[in-house]
Amino acid sequence: MSTYYASLLAESGILLLGALSVYIILATGQLSLGNGAFMGIGAYLSSYLTVALNVPLTLALVISAIAAGIIGAIVAFPALRLKGIYLAMATVGFGEMVRSFFLNFDAMGGSGGYRGMQHISVGYVWLWAGGILIAVMLLERSRVWLEMQAVHDDETAAGLIGLNTTVTKIGAFGVGAAVAAISGGLFAHHNVYIEPANFGFDRSIEFVLAVILGGSTVGPGSLVGSLLLVFLPEFLRPIADWRLAAFGTLLIVVLLVRRQGILDRSLIRTLTFRRAAA
Amino acid sequence: MSRIKSNLPRVLGTVAAVTLSAMVGGQAWAQEIAIGAVVPSSGPFAEWGRSNTVTLKMLEQQTNDAGGINGAKLKITILDDAAKPAQAASSLRKLAGDEKVLAVAGPLTSSAAEVTFPVANEMKVVSTSQASSKPGVAKLNRPWAFRNTIDEGVLAKTTVPFYKKAFNIKTVAVIFDAKDATASTVGKVIMPAVLKANDITVANENDLLSFNTGDLDVSAQVTKLKALNPDGVVVSADYSQAITVLREMKRQGLIKPVVGATQLISSAILKAAPEIPVIAPATFYATMTGPAPEKFTATLTPLLRKESGLPKDIEPSMYDANIYEIVSMYIDAIKKTGVTGKPADLEADRTKIRDHLAKLEGFAGLGGPIGFNDDGDAIKAFYVLQGQNGAWDTKVKGCSSAPGHPAC
Structure with missing residues (x-):
């Protein structure tokens, strides 16, 4: 595999984790447009740990994930009072707050950025991305996921049957934030340079887009969305200036044809059946 | 027949040599x-x-x-x-x-x-x-x-002394694009240091004003600039963002000379507020x-x-x-x-x-x-330009290395 495709695959893996971070939160019916901020927290914290304190990368990623998870849970508390578009706007505000913090945080370079990280291979990125995707797919088969789905479908009814909806929603936010932080740590060590602009609103939207495009009802949908978002603009390079317009058009067409995203349970069943029949 | 046979090795040798030389000669450079x-x-x-x-x-x-x-x-x-x-x-x-x-x-x-x-x-x-x-x-x-x-640090060391002398600058106020890495470094680090070295007071030294790339309304920041009543204004931003600041300065009547980095050089910035003098360094400009x-x-x-x-x-x-x-x-x-x-x-x-x-x-x-x-980084000549009334004019020629270097 050429180093170019390896680089694109690494980008896909990093985006997959960001998309999964949104997917986990979305599974409880909450839309976060601020996961770029959790990614930034993971990127900066893991970079500081590896560069300044010489902490091994894997340990640094775990520490960053835990820290971001705690912050995510704290952010979720006030967010419990908000729903729908209001919650989404609150997470946008949180994202801008974090980006502005790093912009003025001169100890880690401020707007000048932070560097010194060791480059990581595409294999290492996918070890994390694949591992977390499998963990999410296993989670989808668990009782916890059913509870999350219950909260997603009807929070009041879920509460009435005895489910602790507060814990479910805060837990989803915390886990989503932790996954986004790992995405950030891998991004920082793959690109060996980070700056606040890397973790703005655009990044959060990219995560949501990967989920919506790939499929928002199944974990592997994020994989499909991430691969498409990274590889499609590259494959459209031959049409030069029109590639982004063509990419946008394709996105609209896909969403018109399949509102639930490309991959859903029905398609997975169909594909599985075809393979079984063969 | 025997003659051909006796000459065969020589003929084949010649053919091989010609073919080989053609191959080698033909492939001396790629097409x-x-x-x-x-x-x-x-x-x-x-x-x-x-x-x-x-x-x-x-x-x-x-x-x-x-x-x-x-x-x-x-x-x-x-x-x-x-x-x-x-x-x-x-x-x-x-x-x-x-x-x-x-x-x-x-x-x-x-x-x-x-x-x-x-x-x-x-x-x-x-x-x-x-x-x-x-x-x-x-x-x-x-x-x-x-x-x-x-390096913008090198350019600022020639730009600022000219700016000070040309407009009798004693105090300036700084505004920069906080989202742009270069603009931020110039606005927060390079310019304050060079201004200080040239005995120019930064009126908002402890409260540098900033905005973000894409901001369309900088009226609050420019109001603050005006309240400081400086002799000049440091605008550190890409020209497309700086235009927003210059238009607002013009709207509020803050007609003070502006100084900045190479990012300001463009023909578009001169049209935004032609009456405001803009001083910036460049290695090339269209009317050169x-x-x-x-x-x-x-x-x-x-x-x-x-x-x-x-x-x-x-x-x-x-x-x-x-x-x-x-x-x-x-x-x-x-x-x-x-x-x-x-x-x-x-x-x-x-x-x-x-x-x-x-x-x-x-x-x-x-x-x-x-x-x-x-x-x-390049060692090359640069020019401190003054932009006013729609045109850039060379004021000072400098070089990014010590005098005597062939590139200077």
């Missing part, structure tokens, strides 16, 4: 010399990327019309990075790894250079930025990273005089207006001149160092180009001779 470029044809700096693209196509055409490089055709593969660092790095990987180019011109921004230059080192291919001027970016990524630009820059501008301007899809009054920018010089330097290196362009020689060819650039002195650039210092 095509591949150079790559990474420019932002989409995204926030699309204007510069699109004009860079037209510039490179013009250079490719000029080179091939003149017989190519050692008889081989020049092919410049241009990739769009949308000013996204990760895309810039991927583009360089594609150019160096898949397209097997000999060297790469770009990327444009310092943020992209920060991510791309380490990749250039990893892949052992020269990458030269046409616009990055954030201090130290190439220095951290030696030996394959170069910049055909001058002299045979080389005048020919460059005269040839490129109609092409830009026809092919770039940009406003009809577009003129060549400093970054067009820089990328033109970068590829011209690569061509110079290929011609002078025996680069073959053959796949088998790729690694050696790339090293030859790198070594040629590292030792380069006195290359005939558009604004004067060019060389590179040990940090990989």
